[in-house]
Amino acid sequence: MSEYVEIFEMGPRDGLQNEKRQIPTAEKIGLVDCLSQAGFKRIEVASFVSPKWVPQMADSGDVLAGITRANGVSYAALTPNMRGFDGAVAAKADEIAIFGSASEGFSKANINATIAESLERFVPIMEAAKSISLPVRGYVSCVTDCPYDGPTPPEKVAEVAKHLFDAGCYEISLGDTIGQGTPETITAMLRAVLDVVPADKLAGHYHDTAGRALANIEASLALGVRVFDAAVGGLGGCPYAPGAKGNVATEAVNARLVELGYDTGLNTEILTQAAEMARSMRVEG
Numbered sequence: 001m002s003e004y005v006e007i008f009e010m011g012p013r014d015g016l017q018n019e020k021r022q023i024p025t026a027e028k029i030g031l032v033d034c035l036s037q038a039g040f041k042r043i044e045v046a047s048f049v050s051p052k053w054v055p056q057m058a059d060s061g062d063v064l065a066g067i068t069r070a071n072g073v074s075y076a077a078l079t080p081n082m083r084g085f086d087g088a089v090a091a092k093a094d095e096i097a098i099f100g101s102a103s104e105g106f107s108k109a110n111i112n113a114t115i116a117e118s119l120e121r122f123v124p125i126m127e128a129a130k131s132i133s134l135p136v137r138g139y140v141s142c143v144t145d146c147p148y149d150g151p152t153p154p155e156k157v158a159e160v161a162k163h164l165f166d167a168g169c170y171e172i173s174l175g176d177t178i179g180q181g182t183p184e185t186i187t188a189m190l191r192a193v194l195d196v197v198p199a200d201k202l203a204g205h206y207h208d209t210a211g212r213a214l215a216n217i218e219a220s221l222a223l224g225v226r227v228f229d230a231a232v233g234g235l236g237g238c239p240y241a242p243g244a245k246g247n248v249a250t251e252a253v254n255a256r257l258v259e260l261g262y263d264t265g266l267n268t269e270i271l272t273q274a275a276e277m278a279r280s281m282r283v284e285g
């Protein structure tokens, strides 16, 4: 039996959040329903953030209400504060994610808080989630480079990752938000994080701006990471990280993992179909 490596599908959230055209809710639901048949265990479909900050995600509640939920798939949503938490719970998200940064510049630009303030803001979310046994994932952004502050010290990533892990996040997703990481900087960052969070509680979330995401995934595999975030069609980017391109494309990650002898449990034909669907959503309708 080949070893299982999980791809956490990000397309409906990280993939679409930066699209300029307001994508009709029905199209988003169609994409999620297609992805639900591909064999993913987790799909990030929604984001309960301020619609003034990210207008594209304003219909997140309607997306969660409209999808046909597949057995065994966890449908995830981002929650920056208690208001977002309440929205995600009302929409019956199966899990939520809090998102922090290892760099002050991005933290301020993305969630209008210092790193310390953001960690304080997450406390009531963690408490509320725990009281209803809702799993919480934690993101750390800018794990190698920040569009505002330059290179990120690995120790800072480890500090924020440990904080989120100790606070109760079941997994820490390490974001190369602007896709400037290299196998060397990713390795140095992971070595620091692995001192404080075990490999089986980590995920790699690599954007593909410089075309190095697959190489960064291989570097991470070598250090024991077995979960990777990716978006079908390679869509996406963060509105608060200028120049950031999309997550690495799911179909490319899947092909490389299979080539390396890993089992991803994904149906290639459905992935291809979903990638076409996602790419067509980028075109002005």
Ligand code: HMG
Residues within 6 Å of the ligand: 014, 017, 047, 048, 049, 050, 051, 052, 053, 054, 078, 080, 081, 082, 083, 084, 085, 087, 099, 110, 111, 112, 139, 140, 141, 142, 174, 175, 176, 177, 205, 207, 237, 238, 239, 240
């Ligand atoms: P703020 O302006 O400091 O907060 O924003 P505020 O409390 O003053 O609220 C401002 C307005 O938003 C108010 O409305 C609130 O009611 C409303 P007004 O009174 O002006 O009409 N509001 C909300 N509305 C709906 N849902 C909410 C909510 N909260 C406040 N939850 C805030 C602070 C965190 C809200 C804002 O900065 C925000 O929404 N930021 C999110 C930015 C974002 O979504 N970025 C992309 C996702 S992160 C990412 O892509 C990186 C990742 O992929 C990993 C990686 O790649 O590294 C995860």
Ligand code: MG
Residues within 6 Å of the ligand: 014, 175, 177, 205, 207, 237, 238, 247
């Ligand atoms: Mg991202």
